[in-house]
Amino acid sequence: MKPEARSMQKIQGLAGAELSLKARLGYVGLLLVSAALTTVVVALWLTELSLPVRAQLAFGAMSVIGTCWMALAVWALGARRPLFARDRVVAGRMAVTFSAVFAAGCVAATIVSGGAASYGALATSVAMLTTAIATLASARRRFAELVARRQELEAQLRA
Amino acid sequence: MSTQKLNDPRADELLAIRCQLGERAAFAELIGRWHEPLWRYLRRLANSDQAADDLVQDTWVRVLRGIAGLRDAARIRPWLFGIARRIAMDRLRMHYARPAADEGALEELASPEIDAELEADLAVLESRLATLPVRERETLALFYLRELSLEQIATLLDIPAGTVKSRLFRARQLLRHEFETKGAI
Numbered sequence: 060m061k062p063e064a065r066s067m068q069k070i071q072g073l074a075g076a077e078l079s080l081k082a083r084l085g086y087v088g089l090l091l092v093s094a095a096l097t098t099v100v101v102a103l104w105l106t107e108l109s110l111p112v113r114a115q116l117a118f119g120a121m122s123v124i125g126t127c128w129m130a131l132a133v134w135a136l137g138a139r140r141p142l143f144a145r146d147r148v149v150a151g152r153m154a155v156t157f158s159a160v161f162a163a164g165c166v167a168a169t170i171v172s173g174g175a176a177s178y179g180a181l182a183t184s185v186a187m188l189t190t191a192i193a194t195l196a197s198a199r200r201r202f203a204e205l206v207a208r209r210q211e212l213e214a215q216l217r218a
Numbered sequence: 219m220s221t222q223k224l225n226d227p228r229a230d231e232l233l234a235i236r237c238q239l240g241e242r243a244a245f246a247e248l249i250g251r252w253h254e255p256l257w258r259y260l261r262r263l264a265n266s267d268q269a270a271d272d273l274v275q276d277t278w279v280r281v282l283r284g285i286a287g288l289r290d291a292a293r294i295r296p297w298l299f300g301i302a303r304r305i306a307m308d309r310l311r312m313h314y315a316r317p318a319a320d321e322g323a324l325e326e327l328a329s330p331e332i333d334a335e336l337e338a339d340l341a342v343l344e345s346r347l348a349t350l351p352v353r354e355r356e357t358l359a360l361f362y363l364r365e366l367s368l369e370q371i372a373t374l375l376d377i378p379a380g381t382v383k384s385r386l387f388r389a390r391q392l393l394r395h396e397f398e399t400k401g402a403i
Contacts (some may be wrong), residue, residue, distance in 0.1 A: 063257040063258065066271045066274055067249065067253040069275070070275060074245050074282060077282045078245060078282060138283070139283065140283075141283060141284075141287065143239060143240025143286050146240050202239070205235050206239070209232060209239065212231060212235070213232065216228055
């Protein structure tokens with residue numbers, strides 16, 4: 060076998076791991092979960108002023124950990140596992156669903172408790188939902204542009 | 219797909235768009251289409267099979283991670299060769315640890331657009347070469363693609379220089395006939 064052909068087999072194997080959809084959507088899931096949990100923890104930390112110092116420190120530490128997980132997910136999606144157009148649409152739908160459920164939970168918590176923490180979390184969840192809807196709209200637009208260009212090129216090449 | 223369609227820049231753009239959409243099968247096609255030209259290009263720069271293997275692997279990792287962000291899919295060829303060239307230049311810089319004054323010379327070694335066109339043309343040329351008889355094909359490839367002299371080829375093949383000349387003459391005639399019947403690059 061020629062060396063370039065042997066090398067190509069290796070690359071095809073490497074591509075399988077690099078293009079894993081599970082890994083990409085896993086990072087999207089990590090980003091959503093860590094954002095929601097961090098929001099709740101930060102809201103509690105900033106609004107429950109009567110908590111003992113140890114509890115305040117614990118909330119602070121949990122907020123930092125949550126933020127680190129979010130940063131890791133953002134970095135991985137930007138540099139290591141970027142989303143393709145179709146993946147972005149799936150990720151956008153995941154984000155909208157997750158943010159809507161989270162926002163609904165925050166609405167319920169606000170109605171039941173009416174505390175300052177629930178208002179803070181509700182505001183953040185609405186911001187998350189708005190961002191998710193905008194991201195999904197942008198992903199759909201980009202997907203449609205690429206599909207249109209693809210069809211145009213296929214027609215030209217068939218002619 | 220025919221060689222002419224493969225060499226059509228629109229076919230490359232289509233493949234790039236399918237990759238950007240996230241079609242896994244398109245990546246296998248992209249690798250199948252461009253791996254060998256990239257490997258040969260890097261082999262020429264690095265002068266060793268092992269180094270070419272390493273460089274081409276780094277190139278593909280960067281391509282797979284970067285193609286989603288490629289703005290103009292029509293520029294896939296120079297983009298691919300640009301990445302390969304940057305990786306090879308970085309490796310050469312590290313290897314030789316040259317002073318900054320020499321960097322200009324390294325930059326001038328190759329231009330991605332010219333390299334992409336050249337590799338595409340070489341791919342077509344090599345496909346046409348494959349139709350020639352073994353002895354003529356080997357002589358022509360050594361003379362034009364590997365740039366060996368008549369004497370070097372004669373030594374390598376253990377034949378007189380006059381035989382090398384006659385094989386080259388016959389190979390050129392056959393290749394000309396091949397291009398006349400199937401069309402130029």
